[in-house]
Amino acid sequence: xxxxxxxxxxxxxxxxxxxxxxxxxxxxxxxxxxxxxxxxxxxxxxxxxxxxxxxxxxxxxxxxxxxxxxxxxxxxxxxxxxxxxxxxxxxxxxxxxxxxxxxxxxxxxxxxxxxxxxxxxxxxxxxxxxxxxxxxxxxxxxxxxxxxxxxxxxxxxxxxxxxxxxxxxxxxxxxxxxxxxxxxxxxxxxxxxxxxxxxxxxxxxxxxxxxxxxxxxxxxxxxxxxxxxxxxxxxxxxxxxxxxxxxxxxxxxxxxxxxxxxxxxxxxxxxxxxxxxxxxxxxxxxxxxxxxxxxxxxxxxxxxxxxxxxxxxxxxxxxxxxxxxxxxxxxxxxxxxxxxxxxxxxxxxxxxxxxxxxxxxxxxxxxxxxxxxxxxxxx
Numbered sequence: 145x146x147x148x149x150x151x152x153x154x155x156x157x158x159x160x161x162x163x164x165x166x167x168x169x170x171x172x173x174x175x176x177x178x179x180x181x182x183x184x185x186x187x188x189x190x191x192x193x194x195x196x197x198x199x200x201x202x203x204x205x206x207x208x209x210x211x212x213x214x215x216x217x218x219x220x221x222x223x224x225x226x227x228x229x230x231x232x233x234x235x236x237x238x239x240x241x242x243x244x245x246x247x248x249x250x251x252x253x254x255x256x257x258x259x260x261x262x263x264x265x266x267x268x269x270x271x272x273x274x275x276x277x278x279x280x281x282x283x284x285x286x287x288x289x290x291x292x293x294x295x296x297x298x299x300x301x302x303x304x305x306x307x308x309x310x311x312x313x314x315x316x317x318x319x320x321x322x323x324x325x326x327x328x329x330x331x332x333x334x335x336x337x338x339x340x341x342x343x344x345x346x347x348x349x350x351x352x353x354x355x356x357x358x359x360x361x362x363x364x365x366x367x368x369x370x371x372x373x374x375x376x377x378x379x380x381x382x383x384x385x386x387x388x389x390x391x392x393x394x395x396x397x398x399x400x401x402x403x404x405x406x407x408x409x410x411x412x413x414x415x416x417x418x419x420x421x422x423x424x425x426x427x428x429x430x431x432x433x434x435x436x437x438x439x440x441x442x443x444x445x446x447x448x449x450x451x452x453x454x455x456x457x458x459x460x461x462x463x464x465x466x467x468x469x470x471x472x473x474x475x476x477x478x479x480x481x482x483x484x485x486x487x488x489x490x491x492x493x494x495x496x497x498x499x500x501x502x503x504x505x506x507x508x509x510x511x512x513x514x515x516x517x518x519x520x521x522x523x
Contacts, residue, residue, distance in 0.1 A: 145267070146274040146370050147286045148207065148225060153355035155218055159486060163352040163478015166471035168222040172230035173471065174464055180234040181460025185453055189238040189307035196235035197301060201294035203228040208287035229471075233463065240459035242307050244447050253391035253444045260440055261384035264432070268377030275370015310452040327454055328461060333397045334449075336508025337442040338465045340404045343500035344435070345466075348411045348493035349473025350428075353486035361486060362421045375425040376432030379410075383436030390441050397511040399441040405501040406434030412494030418487045439466070445514070 149162045156162075184192060206224045210216040247255045277286045328334060351373070358369035393399055410431025417423045442462075450458045473493075480489040505511050 146271045146366075146373050147211075147278060147283055147290075148221060149352070149355055150278065150366060150369060151211065151283055152218060152221060153359070155215065158478075159353050159356045159481040160478040161218065162355055163475045163481075165222065165225055166352065166474030166478075168226045169229035170468050170471035170475075172226045173233045174468055176230040176233035177237070177460045177464045177468075180237045180463075181457035183234065184238040184241050184456025184459065185309050187308075189242050189309070189456070190301060190304050192238040193235060193242075193301045193304075194298065196231050196238070197294055197297045199231045200228060200235065201291055201298070203231065204287055204290040204294065208284055208291060211283040211287055229467075232467070233460075236463040236467070237456045237459035238307075240443075240447075240463070241309075241452075241455040242304070244455065245307060245310070245452065249448070252447055253440070254388070256443045256447065257384050257387045257390075257440050260387075260436060260443075261381055264377045264380035264384060264436065266377075268374045268381060271370045271373030271377070273370070275367045275373070278370070279366040309456065323454065323457070325461075327450070328458060331446075331449060332508055332510030333514035334442070334446050334458075336397065336504065336511035337400045337438075337445065338462070339504050339508055340400055340501065340511070341438065341442065341465050342469045343504060344404045344407050344438075344497050345469030346472045346476060347500060348408055348490075348497040349470045350411060350414065350477060350490045350493065351470065352474040352477040353481045353489055356481060356486040357418070357490075361418050362424070364421060368421065371425060372428065375428035376435065379429035379432030379434075380436035382429070383433030384440065387437055387440045390437070390444055393441070394516055395512070395514060396441045396445055396516055397514040400438050401501060401505060401511055403434045403438035403441065405498060407431045407438065408494050408497030408501060410434060410494075411497065412491055415487050415490030415492075415494060445516070448516070 149165060152162050152165060153159070203224055206227075207221075210220055210224065243255055243259060244252055274286050277289065354369060354372045358364050358366075358372050362368060362372075364371070390396060390399060410427050414424050414427040414431065417427065446458055446462060447455070477489050477493065480492060484492070
């Protein structure tokens with residue numbers, strides 16, 4: 145999360161080159177996601193996770209070897225990043241679809257909140273530790289630590305019971321994809337949530353300009369750069385801890401709308417305070433907290449209304465949105481920052497996100513009207 149964009153920026157001194165990481169990761173992620181959802185609904189999800197975690201560890205090993213080479217060609221880094229993104233696309237739906245089978249339905253919102261908090265703890269600790277490690281001992285060691293820690297993930301997955309999808313049917317890949325999209329079209333609140341998330345991430349994700357901000361505006365070096373990447377995770381953990389109210393909401397789509405608006409406001413304020421690094425971190429954390437509430441509300445809706453045999457496919461679509469949006473946002477931010485500067489690119493993105501929050505509810509009225517007590521539409 146820190147090492148790859150930092151390494152690309154050091155090699156190129158270009159926010160555009162960092163932003164292009166989003167494109168090279170987006171394409172394989174989207175392509176593999178179409179297959180991943182159907183795969184997660186056909187075979188033991190535990191087996192899928194064992195393979196993906198092992199292959200992701202191998203990708204981190206390739207990054208380590210590239211760093212040991214000194215100044216690897218940027219296309220090599222792009223290639224490894226693309227490979228890891230494709231594998232992650234297969235991993236995410238299987239992991240997400242497993243959660244509802246591990247807890248009772250009444251516990252699902254809490255389980256999703258806990259899972260999100262654990263994910264954000266990694267997103268917080270990883271960049272903070274990564275920035276410090278890079279500053280002290282260099283990129284190869286940072287990548288090496290990443291390789292080693294995959295052992296814990298592999299052991300955890302191995303200890304799960306088999307996760308064979310319930311109610312799976314004999315369908316061709318095309319039929320499987322069609323069934324997933326057909327069900328999704330009858331859930332305007334989910335479609336609206338996806339649209340809001342894409343609005344937030346494509347228009348206002350600031351990740352691609354973090355290296356330029358950290359090294360040339362705030363002058364905080366790689367350790368400070370790690371804090372920029374970690375700050376949204378701090379807010380997300382706090383947001384997760386206070387997300388219990390979501391399980392009691394009758395209209396959780398409204399929570400998604402207000403939370404995405406909070407993200408846009410936090411990003412706008414972050415872009416305006418380039419003279420104060422602590423204040424910038426505070427606004428990034430506020431944005432991260434809003435993003436956590438949005439994600440937990442969206443996932444609670446989707447996991448509650450989706451039957452188990454379709455969860456992998458719906459999770460794959462959600463994964464494309466949640467991961468693909470920031471990849472496109474990285475590219476947008478890199479292009480705009482090259483023309484206007486990193487601070488202006490962030491402010492413009494935050495304002496556009498707020499504008500989208502005002503418009504999208506008109507196109508997706510289910511965001512406001514969806515009633516959690518009404519249950520799922522028929523298959």
